[in-house]
Ligand SMILES: Cc1cc2nc3c(=O)[nH]c(=O)nc-3n(C[C@H](O)[C@H](O)[C@H](O)COP(=O)(O)OP(=O)(O)OC[C@H]3O[C@@H](n4cnc5c(N)ncnc54)[C@H](O)[C@@H]3O)c2cc1C
């Protein structure tokens with residue numbers, strides 16, 4: 195058992211931001227474990243991705259090049275990665291806790307009968323074992339968990355780890371054949387529409403969110419204006435989504451997205467426990483609420499107790515002056 | 518067509534969770550209902566019931582594994598309109614991890630027999646839907662996760678929309694499949710009064726290892742014993758005086774630049 199494997203999400207030759215973070219996390223534990231970081235790349239064109247992975251500091255790239263890997267399908271990628279893992283028995287298998295990363299990690303762990311930890315927000319090495327910190331019980335408690343034997347499969351939360359930086363290194367990928375042919379892969383992707391415009395919640399450094407306090411679909415206008423000035427994504431509480439003021443994609447919280455931007459501005463949001471579950475990992479929280487006793491102020495660094503329709507335009511102006 | 522909906526009973530979202538001195542966790546709810554159907558599974562149950570109402574599904578069977586009295590979720594599923602419920606409980610299955618759950622789900626689905634579709638919720642609390650994929654691997658079926666719509670379904674194939682990381686995908690697959698459904702699929706209904714009364718009278722069959730004959734379901738390869746309170750966020754809130762909004766905004770913006778958040 196050796197090596198830390200990192201699942202590298204790629205599209206059009208580029209590595210996704212979450213995979214850069216996973217490589218970064220792998221590099222920090224690699225030194226302590228004294229193991230190599232191996233990037234796992236499945237693609238219809240491995241070379242560009244492999245080069246980018248070496249540049250981000252992986253020691254080796256293993257993978258497979260096949261047309262069946264053009265768009266990610268776990269039914270295509272899973273069997274090939276699982277076979278590689280059975281052969282090589284990596285000590286650790288890391289992936290992002292994205293849709294794709296969760297699927298590949300679940301598949302590989304299932305085929306290899308390995309333990310799997312989901313959505314870690316921190317990793318540490320303790321006696322050659324990787325320990326992962328996770329939120330449990332709906333984000334109400336924390337746990338330090340580890341896989342007791344065999345390959346340690348762990349998915350890592352978006353934006354919880356610093357991305358790997360460029361090293362200028364290069365190398366050659368070590369390729370194996372795809373395990374499944376197109377005919378043997380159950381699922382066929384017959385259509386794709388990319389997430390339209392705007393900054394996505396998952397990737398955003400800054401999120402400006404509106405809640406019931408915006409009082410209508412039009413009430414999101416000042417939220418959007420501030421977000422535009424900051425290059426931020428727009429979030430929402432469930433109350434705003436349920437009222438039909440903004441689509442579900444924008445919902446932050448226990449039954450929406452879990453986010454951890456550098457800055458989270460909550461306007462007209464009371465800060466219910468289910469909303470907090472989705473945003474309390476943000477580095478800095480700013481709360482804007484008419485009610486000075488709203489629970490959101492308990493987890494915020496900065497608060498303004500006033501009408502959001504006064505505060506947001508003033509903030510937009512103040513940022514415009516500085517940016 | 519037979520449809521299985523996998524559901525789990527979870528602590529109520531408003532429950533106050535207590536970490537006890539012995540490291541165990543317990544919870545209470547002011548509303549008197551400490552346990553509920555996992556909110557994400559309401560969408561799976563709704564999807565199953567719609568397939569029945571649309572004449573596609575003959576049976577919609579709610580399935581869970583847990584303690585023998587973990588029936589709150591199943592009763593809700595029955596009250597919403599599932600045709601049957603089964604609970605899998607065996608001492609040998611205590612404390613399983615997601616992979617153990619997946620082995621149990623797969624064995625139960627095989628034991629039910631002739632199932633075309635197994636529907637899962639998106640997640641419980643942060644496991645990110647591993648169980649659906651792992652159950653599919655154990656069954657040898659195709660997993661389709663994060664399904665936002667079923668466009669077409671007939672006796673041997675399904676076409677769905679999925680929310681993937683960078684957009685939406687249309688996928689076609691032969692049955693049987695394992696689906697995990699997202700919140701966008703349908704608005705779950707409330708159980709009807711009659712439904713609740715009927716569900717309360719149902720005696721839910723309990724299956725154990727005598728029925729499933731698993732030799733490797735038990736145990737967990739993940740150690741979860743070290744649970745603790747979340748460290749409080751440091752510091753207290755700095756309230757910015759809002760008498761002059763332009764000044765207040767400037768003060769906040771200056772602080773954010775100083776902290777290098779921007
Ligand atoms: C199973 C379950 C899952 C849930 N999941 C989520 C989830 O994922 N995400 C989520 O957000 N919620 C979730 N909730 C709902 C959650 O409990 C709250 O109901 C919701 O977060 C409240 O949204 P809000 O803060 O926008 O509304 P409210 O709680 O109504 O708060 C509105 C706030 O706006 C303030 N306000 C009003 N007008 C103004 C103004 N002009 N200027 C400034 N302030 C103003 C008010 O003082 C108030 O504090 C869930 C609930 C359940 C039961």
Ligand SMILES: Nc1ncnc2c1ncn2[C@@H]1O[C@H](COP(=O)(O)O)[C@@H](O)[C@H]1O
Pocket residue numbers: 523524525555557558561580581582583615618636637638639640641642643644645646647648649
């Ligand atoms: N013990 C269980 N019994 C039945 N279904 C379960 C169980 N655990 C998980 N599931 C199903 O798996 C889904 C995802 O759970 P998870 O993989 O834990 O995030 C849930 O929404 C349920 O549909």
